[in-house]
Amino acid sequence: MSEAHALSPSAVRAAQEVRSVIGRLRRRIRAAGGDGDLSYAQASVLARLTGGEGQTTSDLAAAEGMRHQSMAATVSSLADAGLVERRPDPADGRRRVIALTVEGRRQAEESRQARGEWLAAQLQSKCTEDERQTVIAAMSVLERLVHE
Amino acid sequence: MSEAHALSPSAVRAAQEVRSVIGRLRRRIRAAGGDGDLSYAQASVLARLTGGEGQTTSDLAAAEGMRHQSMAATVSSLADAGLVERRPDPADGRRRVIALTVEGRRQAEESRQARGEWLAAQLQSKCTEDERQTVIAAMSVLERLVHE
DNA sequence: CGTATGTCAGCTGTACTGACATGT
DNA sequence: CACATGTCAGTACAGCTGACATAC
Numbered sequence: 001m002s003e004a005h006a007l008s009p010s011a012v013r014a015a016q017e018v019r020s021v022i023g024r025l026r027r028r029i030r031a032a033g034g035d036g037d038l039s040y041a042q043a044s045v046l047a048r049l050t051g052g053e054g055q056t057t058s059d060l061a062a063a064e065g066m067r068h069q070s071m072a073a074t075v076s077s078l079a080d081a082g083l084v085e086r087r088p089d090p091a092d093g094r095r096r097v098i099a100l101t102v103e104g105r106r107q108a109e110e111s112r113q114a115r116g117e118w119l120a121a122q123l124q125s126k127c128t129e130d131e132r133q134t135v136i137a138a139m140s141v142l143e144r145l146v147h148e
Numbered sequence: 149m150s151e152a153h154a155l156s157p158s159a160v161r162a163a164q165e166v167r168s169v170i171g172r173l174r175r176r177i178r179a180a181g182g183d184g185d186l187s188y189a190q191a192s193v194l195a196r197l198t199g200g201e202g203q204t205t206s207d208l209a210a211a212e213g214m215r216h217q218s219m220a221a222t223v224s225s226l227a228d229a230g231l232v233e234r235r236p237d238p239a240d241g242r243r244r245v246i247a248l249t250v251e252g253r254r255q256a257e258e259s260r261q262a263r264g265e266w267l268a269a270q271l272q273s274k275c276t277e278d279e280r281q282t283v284i285a286a287m288s289v290l291e292r293l294v295h296e
Numbered sequence: 297c298g299t300a301t302g303t304c305a306g307c308t309g310t311a312c313t314g315a316c317a318t319g320t
Numbered sequence: 321c322a323c324a325t326g327t328c329a330g331t332a333c334a335g336c337t338g339a340c341a342t343a344c
């Protein structure tokens with residue numbers, strides 16, 4: 001029974017806090033989205049595409065740490081909504097490069113504005129600059145953990 | 149319109165980081181769970197019950213910031229698995245108090261141990277004590293935001 | 297051939313809304 | 321009566337696995 005788990009109290013506590021907060025944060029962010037808004041997954045992909053467009057479904061899936069089949073579903077919904085296009089890659093017949101449409105770019109921009117950004121507004125109005133820096137630092141730490 | 153208070157760069161950046169990280173973190177934590185393991189929502193409820201047992205479905209829903217119908221589904225699954233019991237409240241015929249069974253208590257304990265705690269292990273092995281404190285501090289900030 | 301990419305189908309888990317019964 | 325609590329039904333979304341075709 002490998003007795004050697006020896007986790008420090010801070011590790012256990014941090015893990016509990018993170019788990020607890022993630023759930024509520026996610027529900028809150030989602031609830032903050034209006035009716036015609038993008039879903040959580042859609043907004044993530046759109047945001048990622050604005051940061052570089054030569055990506056395929058598999059690339060996006062790897063970046064988000066999920067299966068390519070799961071990402072394909074999200075990309076399909078964006079394509080159905082006319083926000084992205086799948087373009088054949090002349091150099092590799094298997095690949096279909098995802099590109100933002102004009103409307104997709106507009107939505108991505110709008111989504112980055114105050115409208116959908118409930119969280120940013122909260123961080124602005126209820127936190128000090130120091131607290132925001134703490135959050136940014138913590139996210140960087142957590143990112144390193146998931147990145148493995 | 150009317151979004152007159154300009155958001156500070158740190159608020160926008162923190163919001164983006166948080167959104168990006170919680171998605172991947174959630175998938176990672178879930179994937180770290182083995183086959184017979186508790187689901188994310190089940191584990192949350194079980195953990196919460198170990199911190200006080202006189203709660204109803206509605207109490208738990210309020211604590212997690214979700215609808216009571218949603219929480220009822222999770223509680224039902226735990227009841228089906230024999231980990232909790234719903235007991236009638238003699239003082240109020242509407243209420244059904246949720247209590248851990250012996251097996252439920254065992255599982256909650258086991259879940260808190262190293263086995264299911266992928267995140268705690270990561271925080272232990274890949275972070276400094278200072279970094280863990282940063283994470284804890286950030287979670288406390290975020291918790292204040294969702295708590296509203 | 298093996299591997300990478302993409303698509304389709306089916307499943308689970310999470311959480312929502314609406315409608316309704318019942319108890320205070 | 322209104323209000324709280326709980327249950328049931330239907331829906332949407334996110335993500336998984338397996339199976340398969342195609343292209344490198």
